[in-house]
Amino acid sequence: MGEKRQLTRRGRERRDKLLSYATARFAENGFHPTSVSEIVNGVGVGKGVFYWYFESKDQLLMEILRESLRDLRQTQAAAMAAHDDPLQQLEAGIRASIAWSAANTDITRLVLFGWSETAFAEVLRRGRDIVVADTARLIDEAIDQGQILEGDAVMMALAIRAVIDQLAREYAVGDGEVGEAMVDTTVRMCLDGVRGTAGAS
């Protein structure tokens, strides 16, 4: 567990190969239905190799999820950093998140699965809270500057993430195409939803 192993270059490559092959299989077939034997056969190695690099099948999935969320966060943060105005940062972050999902459909499917089993849901919750906190910080700034009506920033950030996740699901599960227009509408809804309106009711 705690002990770290020193991997050689060859070792790191093997590990990566197992990881990416497993991700693809899990996404296509489901986590439980995909056996460890199937993975090692697919990569063309003996079974022991798997257990040399990973503690267990469960741990492998957790690793995939953890690394993915880290990657998503970096992508989002980088996009946000490219602007000054909070609302522009917000929009850039949203668009970057959507693009990331579009480019990582199989991970999106794994995430969907992950939320349904407690052990994995914990990992996801931790990771998502960080991403949401990044967004919430921005919303708070926007509130300070009067660009947004008062409100619970974390909750708003959560709602935005929800909409993004929905679009991601459309990419990952959908048969239909996801067009530019759909992305634009989604982004608009997020921003409008956060800004609030003066309308009645």
Place this chain on the structure above:
Amino acid sequence: MGEKRQLTRRGRERRDKLLSYATARFAENGFHPTSVSEIVNGVGVGKGVFYWYFESKDQLLMEILRESLRDLRQTQAAAMAAHDDPLQQLEAGIRASIAWSAANTDITRLVLFGWSETAFAEVLRRGRDIVVADTARLIDEAIDQGQILEGDAVMMALAIRAVIDQLAREYAVGDGEVGEAMVDTTVRMCLDGVRGTAGAS
């Protein structure tokens, strides 16, 4: 398959018992990790009983999902029917959906899982499209009456569903409490997001 069997009253009760026990176990332990033996032992019957009422474990889950979505739709439709104004109907539908999710947390978890495997995702997609269509019809009405800016009603309905699902996940997976305020904020974001604003950007 196609052939229907005539169940006696006792038969229907047994079936319901299996169904609800399985739902609880699936939600708590996950679908794949829960074995058929575990289910029949829990209910206190022989294994054959399971296969008398259900074709397979997979079919059982599909049945659970199908019935749940049907139930959700009815709940939402009933709530909507209680008002006249489209926007009020919309809000009532949203609130009813949220309440339904809060009352059916274990099904919410099963739905989460279902989206991650193709066979189940198909069932969910079909069911969800119906629920979304109900909402979209309302949004179209609201657009006609000028209460909402022009836009793709289906997409807006989808976004609303996304936000509701997110809150549902909060109920189902969350450790934290989901307060009144959280529900209100969610509803407001949905309505504001749909109505649009005149703001810049």
Place this chain on the structure above:
DNA sequence: GGGTGCCTTGACCGGGCGGTCAAGAGAGCC
């Protein structure tokens, strides 16, 4: 009584699962 479904049992099946491990290969360093 006999007959006709509906229902129930639980031993049984073939198979595949996640995971282990003794044995050894290869690379790099002395």
Place this chain on the structure above:
DNA sequence: GGCTCTCTTGACCGCCCGGTCAAGGCACCC
């Protein structure tokens, strides 16, 4: 060559899985 440490192999383990089925009980009809 010898030593060390990373890495690889694949047969093997015990287990339990989803699903089958011959047999028999039970309820209600004639």
